[in-house]
Amino acid sequence: MTDTMSSGVDALRAAMDGEVLQPGDPEYDRGALIWNGAIDRSPAVVARCTSAADVAEALRWGQANGLGIAVRGGGHNVAGAAVLEGGLTIDLGPLTDVVVDPVARRARCGGGANLAALDAACQEHGLAVPAGTVSHTGVAGLTLGGGFGWLSPMAGLTIDNLISAEVVLVDGRVVRASAHEYRDLFWALRGGGGNFGVVTEFEFQLHPVGPLVHLGMFFFELDRAEEAIRLGRKFFADSHRNAGGTMIGVNAPPAPFVPEEAHFAPGVALVVAGFGTADEHAALIAPLREAGPLFEFVTPMPYVALQQMLDEGAPWGVHAYTKGLYLDELPDEAIDVVAAALREKPSPMSQLLMFPLGGAFGDVPDEATAFGGRRSAKFAVVVDAIVPDPVMFDREREWARSTWDGLRPFADDASTYVNMMTEFDDDRVRASYGAKYERLALIKTVYDPRNVLRANANIKPA
Numbered sequence: 063m064t065d066t067m068s069s070g071v072d073a074l075r076a077a078m079d080g081e082v083l084q085p086g087d088p089e090y091d092r093g094a095l096i097w098n099g100a101i102d103r104s105p106a107v108v109a110r111c112t113s114a115a116d117v118a119e120a121l122r123w124g125q126a127n128g129l130g131i132a133v134r135g136g137g138h139n140v141a142g143a144a145v146l147e148g149g150l151t152i153d154l155g156p157l158t159d160v161v162v163d164p165v166a167r168r169a170r171c172g173g174g175a176n177l178a179a180l181d182a183a184c185q186e187h188g189l190a191v192p193a194g195t196v197s198h199t200g201v202a203g204l205t206l207g208g209g210f211g212w213l214s215p216m217a218g219l220t221i222d223n224l225i226s227a228e229v230v231l232v233d234g235r236v237v238r239a240s241a242h243e244y245r246d247l248f249w250a251l252r253g254g255g256g257n258f259g260v261v262t263e264f265e266f267q268l269h270p271v272g273p274l275v276h277l278g279m280f281f282f283e284l285d286r287a288e289e290a291i292r293l294g295r296k297f298f299a300d301s302h303r304n305a306g307g308t309m310i311g312v313n314a315p316p317a318p319f320v321p322e323e324a325h326f327a328p329g330v331a332l333v334v335a336g337f338g339t340a341d342e343h344a345a346l347i348a349p350l351r352e353a354g355p356l357f358e359f360v361t362p363m364p365y366v367a368l369q370q371m372l373d374e375g376a377p378w379g380v381h382a383y384t385k386g387l388y389l390d391e392l393p394d395e396a397i398d399v400v401a402a403a404l405r406e407k408p409s410p411m412s413q414l415l416m417f418p419l420g421g422a423f424g425d426v427p428d429e430a431t432a433f434g435g436r437r438s439a440k441f442a443v444v445v446d447a448i449v450p451d452p453v454m455f456d457r458e459r460e461w462a463r464s465t466w467d468g469l470r471p472f473a474d475d476a477s478t479y480v481n482m483m484t485e486f487d488d489d490r491v492r493a494s495y496g497a498k499y500e501r502l503a504l505i506k507t508v509y510d511p512r513n514v515l516r517a518n519a520n521i522k523p524a
């Protein structure tokens with residue numbers, strides 16, 4: 063670091079209420095750490111922002127000093143978008159407050175909160191907003207890209223429940239975007255990622271959920287993978303809006319509910335999260351039970367526990383590579399590709415998820431938000447290569463790539479969920495937004511004409 067920059071860092075320190083950290087500072091990792099251990103980048107400066115004013119200072123300072131600027135919400139992005147080598151990370155980590163208005167059924171959530179904090183605060187009032195399925199994911203990145211999870215058939219994507227957002231623009235102005243103000247910005251924020259400004263607060267519409275919900279997990283051995291996925295395809299096509307779920311090609315965990323001989327066994331889990339009554343849930347899952355899985359786990363559980371159930375399968379620091387696509391149908395031939403890939407899956411930590419879409423997700427017109435994917439899609443497929451250390455990583459990444467290549471012919475277009483991209487290559491970003499890309503590029507030109515915020519699935523100014 064040059065002397066000029068060192069003295070500049072002191073100026074930023076003086077201008078901000080939050081800490082400004084550099085490599086070697088004991089607290090540096092709190093703002094520079096990211097979930098994906100395969101990405102090794104050290105920002106030169108981390109600005110831990112405690113307010114919109116701090117964010118404005120950091121944005122101004124980063125631009126004045128010509129540093130690449132990345133924004134960190136929860137640091138979970140698989141592409142490591144929160145850090146640039148030698149750049150400035152604007153870390154929203156200190157902004158974790160969640161304030162719930164139970165009468166209006168609304169929550170205001172800080173731009174650095176994770177899902178666990180949002181869920182816990184909302185559940186104190188028996189409320190929730192649809193979000194992801196791993197609770198140590200950041201609310202910000204997840205929301206800005208779309209956000210789907212167990213509640214999506216009932217209440218849509220996270221962005222479908224966004225009421226407003228407080229945004230610090232790259233020129234330092236602080237604005238609130240909603241259906242009434244900065245409407246173009248509000249549209250772009252709902253799916254267009256962190257391209258348009260730094261969000262310091264999200265306001266969400268909440269729904270009554272739980273506090274007890276019903277889990278049904280049915281695990282089928284690998285020999286029955288095709289049969290299990292076909293069963294899941296029919297089940298989710300017929301299932302209700304008050305149940306979410308997924309099909310996961312996974313190895314059984316060494317959990318108390320798994321018979322010892324099945325620990326680590328590869329197979330397919332059909333997972334159902336029921337938000338109705340116990341009787342409704344029992345009736346709903348009956349066909350899965352009758353199919354005779356290797357083992358099942360059916361239990362009521364607190365909604366917050368459901369939200370944390372998959373946390374341990376994807377801990378911080380693993381080496382990960384993800385590829386995704388949408389399928390309008392899940393034909394038998396695609397199921398054969400999935401089953402073959404599961405039989406070749408090298409790492410027991412890797413997984414292949416098929417999230418059924420539809421329900422409230424499909425109610426929202428495509429043009430209503432900037433979401434990068436069609437609302438007519440029926441499955442979001444996510445191939446997650448995960449290993450604990452670098453040794454097996456190349457092979458595992460190759461598995462994810464070849465599995466994706468095998469499924470690609472069954473996808474109607476090249477769109478993918480931008481939050482599940484490990485490589486932000488320009489063509490794939492454009493393909494994901496399709497016809498919306500041009501509108502997003504025009505909005506980018508208004509709010510970030512010099513493309514200051516480009517450490518993301520980047521929309522280029524028009």
Ligand SMILES: Cc1cc2nc3c(=O)[nH]c(=O)nc-3n(C[C@H](O)[C@H](O)[C@H](O)COP(=O)(O)OP(=O)(O)OC[C@H]3O[C@@H](n4cnc5c(N)ncnc54)[C@H](O)[C@@H]3O)c2cc1C
Binds near residue numbers: 135203481519
């Ligand atoms: C294990 C795992 C499970 C997942 N499960 C799901 C799931 O169930 N459903 C789902 O929808 N997604 C899921 N995801 C994907 C997740 O949505 C993305 O990884 C998302 O980017 C995480 O957001 P973050 O804030 O933690 O990430 P970060 O790495 O902090 O940021 C991600 C991107 O958002 C931008 N950004 C972050 N905060 C802000 C802000 N405040 N203002 C402006 N821009 C900002 C960043 O610049 C970056 O481009 C999962 C990811 C992982 C690794």
